[in-house]
Amino acid sequence: MIAAPSSGVNLHMFNSARLRIIGRRLLQAIPVIVLSTFIVFGLLKLVPGDVAVTLAGDNASDQRIAEIRELYGLNQPFFLQYGSWLWKAMHGDLSNSLISNESVLTSIQRCLPHTLLIVALALLTALIIGIPLGIAAATKPGSWIDSIVMAIASLGVAVPNFWLGMLLVAFFSLQLNWLPATGAAPLMKDPWAALSHAILPALALASGGIAEVARQLRSSLVEILSSQQVRTLHAKGLPPSSILWRHGLKNVSVNLLTVVSLLANRMLAATVVVEAVFAIPGMGGLIVNAAMHRDFPVVQGVVFAMVLIVVTLNLLTDILYSVLDPRISS
Amino acid sequence: MKTIDLGKRTLRRRDMLALMGGAAATGALGLPAWAQEAKKGGVLKVAAPANPSSLDPATGGAGSDHSILWTMYDTLVEWDYETLKPKPGMAKWSFPDPKTMVLDISAGIKFHDGTPMDAEAVKFNLDRNRTDQRSNIKPDLSSVDSAEVTGPLQVTLKLKNPDTALPAILSDRAGMMVSPTNIKALGNETDRKPVGAGPWKFVRWNDNEIIVVTRHADYWRPGRPYLDGIEFNIITENATALRSVVAGQNDMAFALPARLKPVIERAKNLTTVSSPTLYCIQLYLNYARAPLDNLKVRQAINFALDRDAFVKATLSGLGEPARMTLPSSHWAFNKDVAGMYPHNPEKAKQLLAEAGYKDGLELTIGGYTDQDSVRRGEVIQDQLGKAGIRVKFTRGTIAEISAQFFATEKKFDLLVSAWTGRPDPSMTYGLGFDKDAYYNAGRTADPELSKLIKESRVSEDLAKRAEVFAKIQRITVENALSAPLAFQFELDALSEKVKGFKPNLLGKPKFENISLG
Numbered sequence: 109m110i111a112a113p114s115s116g117v118n119l120h121m122f123n124s125a126r127l128r129i130i131g132r133r134l135l136q137a138i139p140v141i142v143l144s145t146f147i148v149f150g151l152l153k154l155v156p157g158d159v160a161v162t163l164a165g166d167n168a169s170d171q172r173i174a175e176i177r178e179l180y181g182l183n184q185p186f187f188l189q190y191g192s193w194l195w196k197a198m199h200g201d202l203s204n205s206l207i208s209n210e211s212v213l214t215s216i217q218r219c220l221p222h223t224l225l226i227v228a229l230a231l232l233t234a235l236i237i238g239i240p241l242g243i244a245a246a247t248k249p250g251s252w253i254d255s256i257v258m259a260i261a262s263l264g265v266a267v268p269n270f271w272l273g274m275l276l277v278a279f280f281s282l283q284l285n286w287l288p289a290t291g292a293a294p295l296m297k298d299p300w301a302a303l304s305h306a307i308l309p310a311l312a313l314a315s316g317g318i319a320e321v322a323r324q325l326r327s328s329l330v331e332i333l334s335s336q337q338v339r340t341l342h343a344k345g346l347p348p349s350s351i352l353w354r355h356g357l358k359n360v361s362v363n364l365l366t367v368v369s370l371l372a373n374r375m376l377a378a379t380v381v382v383e384a385v386f387a388i389p390g391m392g393g394l395i396v397n398a399a400m401h402r403d404f405p406v407v408q409g410v411v412f413a414m415v416l417i418v419v420t421l422n423l424l425t426d427i428l429y430s431v432l433d434p435r436i437s438s
Numbered sequence: 439m440k441t442i443d444l445g446k447r448t449l450r451r452r453d454m455l456a457l458m459g460g461a462a463a464t465g466a467l468g469l470p471a472w473a474q475e476a477k478k479g480g481v482l483k484v485a486a487p488a489n490p491s492s493l494d495p496a497t498g499g500a501g502s503d504h505s506i507l508w509t510m511y512d513t514l515v516e517w518d519y520e521t522l523k524p525k526p527g528m529a530k531w532s533f534p535d536p537k538t539m540v541l542d543i544s545a546g547i548k549f550h551d552g553t554p555m556d557a558e559a560v561k562f563n564l565d566r567n568r569t570d571q572r573s574n575i576k577p578d579l580s581s582v583d584s585a586e587v588t589g590p591l592q593v594t595l596k597l598k599n600p601d602t603a604l605p606a607i608l609s610d611r612a613g614m615m616v617s618p619t620n621i622k623a624l625g626n627e628t629d630r631k632p633v634g635a636g637p638w639k640f641v642r643w644n645d646n647e648i649i650v651v652t653r654h655a656d657y658w659r660p661g662r663p664y665l666d667g668i669e670f671n672i673i674t675e676n677a678t679a680l681r682s683v684v685a686g687q688n689d690m691a692f693a694l695p696a697r698l699k700p701v702i703e704r705a706k707n708l709t710t711v712s713s714p715t716l717y718c719i720q721l722y723l724n725y726a727r728a729p730l731d732n733l734k735v736r737q738a739i740n741f742a743l744d745r746d747a748f749v750k751a752t753l754s755g756l757g758e759p760a761r762m763t764l765p766s767s768h769w770a771f772n773k774d775v776a777g778m779y780p781h782n783p784e785k786a787k788q789l790l791a792e793a794g795y796k797d798g799l800e801l802t803i804g805g806y807t808d809q810d811s812v813r814r815g816e817v818i819q820d821q822l823g824k825a826g827i828r829v830k831f832t833r834g835t836i837a838e839i840s841a842q843f844f845a846t847e848k849k850f851d852l853l854v855s856a857w858t859g860r861p862d863p864s865m866t867y868g869l870g871f872d873k874d875a876y877y878n879a880g881r882t883a884d885p886e887l888s889k890l891i892k893e894s895r896v897s898e899d900l901a902k903r904a905e906v907f908a909k910i911q912r913i914t915v916e917n918a919l920s921a922p923l924a925f926q927f928e929l930d931a932l933s934e935k936v937k938g939f940k941p942n943l944l945g946k947p948k949f950e951n952i953s954l955g
Binding site (some may be wrong): 158160161162163165206208218219277311400 | 547841
């Protein structure tokens with residue numbers, strides 16, 4: 109499946125057909141958000157444990173717990189509780205944490221940048237390291253370079269990122285004292301501190317990504333480079349470098365995009381663990397802590413934000429697909 | 439690496455007192471010179487183990503809140519660090535008769551917002567704590583009938599029944615005074631805007647991230663506090679918290695598990711502090727129903743447990759084997775019942791046989807999923823198994839499992855958990871063993887026990903109260919109403935520049951004595 113180089117890249121990102129796709133996808137996002145928050149809400153209510161017990165404190169009596177349920181409306185029917193949350197959320201009010209009373213929107217606004225920074229940095233790392241490795245392996249399939257790259261790739265997938273995170277801290281923070289071991293800094297106020305805090309967690313998060321990018325790139329490149337069209341290009345006398353860059357890589361770009369988009373989603377989820385290892389006050393820590401105490405407005409808010417991000421990422425991927433390969437938009 | 443091990447409390451009582459008293463003894467003990475001139479200034483960075491439930495003492499509920507609350511709120515009554523004996527805080531107290539308590543407030547105390555901390559403010563707080571719908575501490579003050587202002591700096595409490603636990607209760611949440619002006623202005627939004635009369639005032643709280651407090655310029659104690667401010671970085675994963683201290687991002691981490699002790703000791707330039715606390719790891723028993731309604735089964739469990747081995751295996755030795763719900767250094771400890779259940783699996787088997795379980799029995803047990811809890815569970819499972827008691831574990835989060843055991847569901851026969859300790863022992867027994875108490879899963883109690891718990895609050899004389907507690911302990915231990923396992927020592931890691939830190943028996947650090955060298 110080779111796109112003809114002469115067809116060029118459609119740079120009009122927002123023609124009418126595409127706007128219609130965007131509109132349709134945004135409409136589709138609504139039921140996805142409602143359904144996912146509903147399921148999460150249901151799960152929180154189904155699993156044992158009760159936020160009222162946490163709220164009532166260490167010395168609580170049964171009577172006090174009942175009082176708390178009444179006070180916070182926790183004794184209302186399931187659908188009413190979910191309905192009132194959804195109604196407020198639709199009006200832009202994500203409620204407050206039941207336990208600490210912080211506005212959920214405030215928490216998310218503060219935590220999300222930390223998480224996004226790590227994920228972005230990790231993705232970037234995965235591409236910067238993964239692409240050259242993949243190319244090196246694909247241009248000489250079966251060679252020792254190929255074997256080494258594939259070994260690294262297998263290792264990268266196999267190594268748990270929390271363990272790698274601890275190793276990185278032990279070496280770069282505790283031994284060499286180059287980078288901070290824990291915490292985060294606000295990107296806007298202090299970009300340098302924010303970056304230095306994000307480097308190690310991003311590296312830990314990127315290990316799987318590097319492997320994924322290298323492997324996927326290698327297999328699709330190998331396929332294309334052994335195709336008949338490429339043989340023709342060789343026959344035509346085109347230098348190998350130009351075949352690789354102009355014809356090979358352009359054709360694997362759609363595959364690569366799929367990998368990147370899946371990776372971004374997976375990395376968002378993996379931050380839960382990495383944030384705990386590095387004590388980063390991000391979305392992962394937020395939802396874990398809230399879920400532990402059944403603080404459902406916070407859990408709902410985080411799920412809401414995450415679904416929005418994933419839907420946006422997928423939408424962006426779809427648009428980029430049709431930009432890279434015009435046949436897709438039809 | 440320096441180690442300050444205050445473990446052998448009873449042997450070192452005299453040394454400890456000397457240590458508290460002055461610099462003279464510290465040299466002889468080879469400890470850092472705590473009592474040297476404390477330097478003023480600097481911001482202490484602390485890794486705090488949990489996000490607070492609230493910064494309003496009345497509406498919060500987690501035991502881990504106190505260390506943070508105390509920085510912003512001074513209490514009416516305070517306690518001695520090593521015995522928890524109540525001593526005057528912002529007020530002195532007296533009992534002119536058993537049903538009257540008089541509080542005389544120190545002059546010149548101001549809240550952070552300038553509101554005077556006077557009799558009106560104290561009455562406002564006590565009334566709010568015992569009647570407000572959002573107050574979680576109403577039961578603590580249930581013996582108070584009314585609080586009257588009887589002078590500009592004097593409040594008189596009329597009591598429904600004699601209650602000499604009140605001084606200790608007023609050293610806890612109920613005695614943390616908040617500014618009435620602030621509460622009136624905020625209505626129900628008091629959780630996140632604390633205004634107290636403590637050494638530091640509130641600056642900022644970002645959930646799960648940070649709490650910042652800064653010096654209260656008008657603090658009532660001359661020369662205090664030493665620190666300009668404290669930054670609590672909330673790190674729930676305790677190995678990560680310790681790493682942050684090793685890497686120098688925080689100056690101190692507290693409430694660390696014993697398994698991290700070697701890590702602290704390996705690190706250069708860190709001081710280890712370990713010291714006894716009231717934190718009692720124990721098995722809770724639901725004795726309202728079969729099979730644990732049978733005394734012999736409960737006793738068998740107590741004989742089957744090898745507490746010395748438990749301390750070694752689960753706390754790396756950083757603990758004291760528990761014989762009852764109070765540690766041996768406590769003023770109300772009853773040594774007469776301490777030796778009742780030596781480790782004796784044969785005796786346990788015999789008791790089980792007498793109870794009709796010749797081939798052993800199976801019990802359900804609840805536990806938590808964190809690393810330390812799992813290890814405790816494994817040791818218990820092994821020890822009970824050797825006496826023929828097979829346990830079937832269900833694990834989950836603390837909120838989930840403890841609610842299933844204590845609240846309405848009444849799952850499991852046993853629960854591996856801990857009692858975090860209270861300033862007054864009558865609170866411990868009242869909350870854990872009295873009829874209808876939440877931490878008494880079966881909700882039943884011997885009427886004699888309930889009577890004694892009330893009686894423990896009548897006299898003001900500690901010796902007389904200790905006699906009543908001795909009787910209470912005899913009942914709880916003879917009837918094997920719980921299976922105490924070990925008192926966990928506090929374990930803290932301090933960077934070298936942290937001076938003057940003293941642990942306390944409650945195991946919840948106070949920062950008032952700390953200065954940065």
